[in-house]
Amino acid sequence: MAHQDGPHRAKKSLGQNFLTDPNICRKIVDALAPGSEDYIIEIGPGQGALTEHLAEVGARRLQVVEMDDDLAARLEDRWPELEVVRADALKFPWTALNDTGPCKIIGNLPYNVGSKLIWDIVSQVETLERAVFMVQHEVALRLTAEPGNKAFGGLTAWVKNFCDTKYLFKVPPTVFRPRPKVDSAVVRFDPLPLDGRPDEQDRLAELIKLLFQQRRKQISTILKKRMTPQVEQWFRDEGVSPSARPETLTPAQFRTLSLIY
Template identity: 40%
Template sequence: MTDFYHKARKRFGQNFLIDDGIIGRIARAVSASEHEQVVEIGPGKGAITELLLAGCPHLKVVELDRDLIPWLKVKFEQFPNFEVIAADALKVDFAALANGRPLRIVGNLPYNISTPLIFHLLSFVGQVQDMHFMLQKEVVQRMGAQPGNKVYGRLSIMVQYWCKVEYLFDVPPHCFSPAPKVDSAIVRLTPRAAPEVIADDHAVLQELVTAAFSQRRKTLRNTLKLLMDVADIDALDFDTSRRPETLSVAEFVGLANRLVALRAGGAD
């Protein structure tokens, strides 16, 4: 089927991948097979979709742009099990797409919603085998950042709590149409069989991390004052004069678990 003209829409954050070398490299990184359940977010004009279908003919794609949906269905009509889901990925129940198999999720994610979409997808890690995403390079760097790095923050901690982060390769602007003003990168997120340190309440961990990095220049003590009594802070076996960006994932989990215990009235 010949290509068709479709102007990339800024409101959907569309930048279509056009470099065959990069497209092939992404498909090889995913290496989809027919026995897996692969879901692609934002297929656009189907550049990566075509190669994914070669390995996984029952591929599902989630597309919001209704002008692209009928074209995708026609382009890949030779695959009877190919399914286009017309929806906003931020509202999709990905667990319902698993069909009893671990999900493999792939996507050239719109940069304007990438962070909230990542947090949405993390809520389904129990059903996920792995995720391969094209993202703004700065976002990928934040995901894998270690304590002490200036870009280490909420995204780093919550992604690393749930997943192993692998920075695969860079994708320069000229590989897209239209070319974005930023560099991109491919990342692989592989959910951990179990977090290295278990959080007693994931919502409390996220609450603590969010509060800490909303005032990252202040000490941890300033953050904790919003969440617990001063006497409880003083009783912590922890140096609360440190800044949030110096704490490891495990240290944040330990503090969150202490906060859970205090709220339950189970403090020692």
């Protein structure tokens, strides 16, 4: 496909902010601990700031998911061996990765879709070995918050049922072109053992959404119509006060409650 040879103009509609600092790019890639036997997927490679460092690793398979045709063509020109998938990452069939063996996923995620993508990836990719994502700083705080912390929300409760999360480092707006208005941060995701994952994901998602839509209310108030003897017993067994707020529950407590409420 023909494309312009001049500099690519970032498209606001796609939430494009390109990384320009090679040191930060290397730090992000190093956090993934990529190896020559790995199957690595990069989301939103843009102008290849991370791809460049990933390509040097000589991974067994390196695939990038890019929805901007102009950028995809440039990436193919620069790295002919790269597998370029022209697709919207939100529509990518993540569950298909379960048939291809272990994989690692990395990306500087667009702010407007980062949370949704992470929600899908951690729950759908059972073969995930590790993921490293750069997101809006506020989202990074949510992803790594502990119960009882104001930043602990529905996204936290969901993601931590699938992965351990670690806040790695903050990234200032100055290393992007164009500059975003807020700070970013890099988070590492290490999957929990498969037998520790929720069996009934739909019920867990439903409970999390129900509780956090009314997060300022007491849990017993939100669940008033569902306060069966079993649920009342759950409060006693878990040592949770019915007047507690949703963000005080642990990820595991969301899971056990989701099976009975």
